[in-house]
Amino acid sequence: MSTSARPGLRVSSGLTIPESELSWRFSRSSGPGGQGVNTADSRVELVWDAANSPQLSPVQRERILERLAGRLVNGVLTIAASEHRAQLRNREAARERLVALVAEAIRTPAPPRRPTKPSRGSKERRLKAKQRRTDVKQLRQRPRDV
Numbered sequence: 001m002s003t004s005a006r007p008g009l010r011v012s013s014g015l016t017i018p019e020s021e022l023s024w025r026f027s028r029s030s031g032p033g034g035q036g037v038n039t040a041d042s043r044v045e046l047v048w049d050a051a052n053s054p055q056l057s058p059v060q061r062e063r064i065l066e067r068l069a070g071r072l073v074n075g076v077l078t079i080a081a082s083e084h085r086a087q088l089r090n091r092e093a094a095r096e097r098l099v100a101l102v103a104e105a106i107r108t109p110a111p112p113r114r115p116t117k118p119s120r121g122s123k124e125r126r127l128k129a130k131q132r133r134t135d136v137k138q139l140r141q142r143p144r145d146v
Helices: 034-038 058-067 087-106 120-140
Strands: 008-012 015-018 022-027 043-049 076-081
Touching: 008 087, 015 087, 022 087, 043 087, 058 087, 076 087
Parallel strands: none
Antiparallel strands: 008 015, 022 043, 043 076
């Protein structure tokens, strides 16, 4: 696949990572591959410098650096794929993983939950259910002589 056919990785409507920012490393995979596992470089590492990417807005960069802090090394995100026998399929898997990770990281956070109080009806229903449970357990006990 040529780079001219793929202008870049489309993460969201507002973000596309150009191919020029992605770099690839290949090595021998420890996974399946039969006799060719020792000769073919089917393991793929996709490297993207998130901290210095001009495609990111300051808000997106901040979210990525904060949310992917455990995966970044000096602002660089590395994704390894070796689950397939073919290098091409591992490249596709790595690209998909990068898109999913970055899309999740730049997603706007959910609005904070507004605290609410239980309604009067829900309190009454809860107490009635507790009383029913108590009555059932009382009936299971041995009768006491008073």
